Amino acid sequence: MKLLIRGGRVVDPSQDLDETVDLVVEEGFVAQVGGGRARAGRNAEVFDASGLVVTPGLIDMHVHLREPGHEYKETIGSGMAAAAAGGFTAVACMANTDPVNDSRSVTEHMVAEAARHDTARVYPIGAVSKGLKGEELAELGEMAEAGIVALSDDGRPVESSELMRRALEYSQHFGLVVIQHAEDLDLGAGGVMHEGEFSTRAGLPGLPGAAEDVMVARDLILLEDFGGHNGRYHVAHLSTARSLDLVREAKSRGLRVTCEVTPHHLLLTDGEVWSSHLSTDTKMKPPLRSERDRISLLEGLADGSIDVIASDHAPHHADEKDVQFSCAPFGIVGLESTVSLCLDRLVRPGTISLSRMIELLSCNPAEILGVPGGTLKEGALADITVMSLTSRTTINPKRFRSKGKNTPFDGWKLRGRAVNTFLAGRQVGG
Numbered sequence: 001m002k003l004l005i006r007g008g009r010v011v012d013p014s015q016d017l018d019e020t021v022d023l024v025v026e027e028g029f030v031a032q033v034g035g036g037r038a039r040a041g042r043n044a045e046v047f048d049a050s051g052l053v054v055t056p057g058l059i060d061m062h063v064h065l066r067e068p069g070h071e072y073k074e075t076i077g078s079g080m081a082a083a084a085a086g087g088f089t090a091v092a093c094m095a096n097t098d099p100v101n102d103s104r105s106v107t108e109h110m111v112a113e114a115a116r117h118d119t120a121r122v123y124p125i126g127a128v129s130k131g132l133k134g135e136e137l138a139e140l141g142e143m144a145e146a147g148i149v150a151l152s153d154d155g156r157p158v159e160s161s162e163l164m165r166r167a168l169e170y171s172q173h174f175g176l177v178v179i180q181h182a183e184d185l186d187l188g189a190g191g192v193m194h195e196g197e198f199s200t201r202a203g204l205p206g207l208p209g210a211a212e213d214v215m216v217a218r219d220l221i222l223l224e225d226f227g228g229h230n231g232r233y234h235v236a237h238l239s240t241a242r243s244l245d246l247v248r249e250a251k252s253r254g255l256r257v258t259c260e261v262t263p264h265h266l267l268l269t270d271g272e273v274w275s276s277h278l279s280t281d282t283k284m285k286p287p288l289r290s291e292r293d294r295i296s297l298l299e300g301l302a303d304g305s306i307d308v309i310a311s312d313h314a315p316h317h318a319d320e321k322d323v324q325f326s327c328a329p330f331g332i333v334g335l336e337s338t339v340s341l342c343l344d345r346l347v348r349p350g351t352i353s354l355s356r357m358i359e360l361l362s363c364n365p366a367e368i369l370g371v372p373g374g375t376l377k378e379g380a381l382a383d384i385t386v387m388s389l390t391s392r393t394t395i396n397p398k399r400f401r402s403k404g405k406n407t408p409f410d411g412w413k414l415r416g417r418a419v420n421t422f423l424a425g426r427q428v429g430g
């Protein structure tokens with residue numbers, strides 16, 4: 001099977017490419033970039049990409065698919081449909097399902113269920129600790145054999161320093177990165193929003209930025225002393241100026257640390273919690289922070305200190321969110337709004353270039369997880385995302401393929417969106 005993607009602006013940071021060229025796909029792999037028409041021949045299927053941007057398939061390395069256990073919030077199938085619709089060819093899903101993904105059988109179930117739907121690649125992330133209890137390491141070796149791509153207790157931090165030390169040591173045998181949900185549970189106890197002026201005004205218990213910072217600082221010390229040459233540590237949904245500084249400083253000393261931020265922490269602050277009259281769609285963990293934190297994150301995005309943009313897609317049922325702010329669960333969905341938000345609010349004003357956006361959403365997650373993708377070099381898997389930079393779109397959760405409709409971006413008018421996705425050269429979304 002041959003496919004010719006004709007006339008698109010191909011943006012591929014992995015080969016420093018930003019040029020209008022044809023792309024030829026053969027048998028699921030990139031066969032040629034540039035000068036495509038001759039090579040593709042007459043029998044090729046043609047996708048006209050003129051006026052559109054063609055990039056390596058986007059990878060969201062932090063999503064919650066809720067299956068097994070909470071299929072009423074999301075299933076692997078509905079999450080994959082949301083990924084394809086949102087421009088993602090692959091997602092990595094967190095282990096806080098029920099049962100927890102802490103053993104071979106759960107990982108195998110996820111992999112099998114994903115294969116049945118086949119509209120996006122699903123890479124399970126295995127738990128660090130059995131049952132996310134923070135006591136004993138999970139079956140890392142068995143899960144690695146079954147296909148996990150990273151380790152994380154996300155939803156909860158790895159609280160015990162000793163357990164984190166062992167995770168950083170053992171994960172190296174399997175080449176897995178340890179992803180930390182950095183939160184000191186004592187400092188953050190009972191907190192429902194960022195601790196600051198607005199939590200005081202609202203009379204709500206706060207979650208101070210320091211709860212994140214002290215955990216990141218501790219982990220970086222553990223990484224330095226026990227991570228050896230191969231230990232790798234990744235901060236999930238980093239949200240404060242100070243933890244970004246800590247990561248920046250550790251990187252400059254050569255530690256193998258990476259971090260991700262979410263679109264909502266880049267675009268919203270705790271002021272939004274207040275101005276939305278405590279809408280539960282502004283309640284997430286970590287909470288929306290201060291304007292100073294937000295500005296620092298934008299700087300980190302531009303200067304290269306931040307490695308990844310991830311959505312932390314966390315679907316909840318409408319009934320669960322339709323309660324008082326303090327009672328609602330933490331989390332919002334993101335798979336179907338991330339690309340438009342990044343294009344309109346980060347690339348269009350010039351905060352980052354389009355090429356940098358692709359690095360953050362494709363090249364870097366592929367490298368950190370060690371999965372295929374992140375490139376359109378000849379011979380690479382033909383996972384491809386096609387975007388329009390001009391098409392106008394309004395975020396409308398009613399149209400989401402995800403079962404989760406919980407988003408603070410409802411009604412936002414944005415320019416730019418994902419138009420289509422190809423999985424191994426096969427059109428799957430759009």
Ligand SMILES: [Zn+2]
Binds near residue numbers: 063094155314
């Ligand atoms: Zn998460």
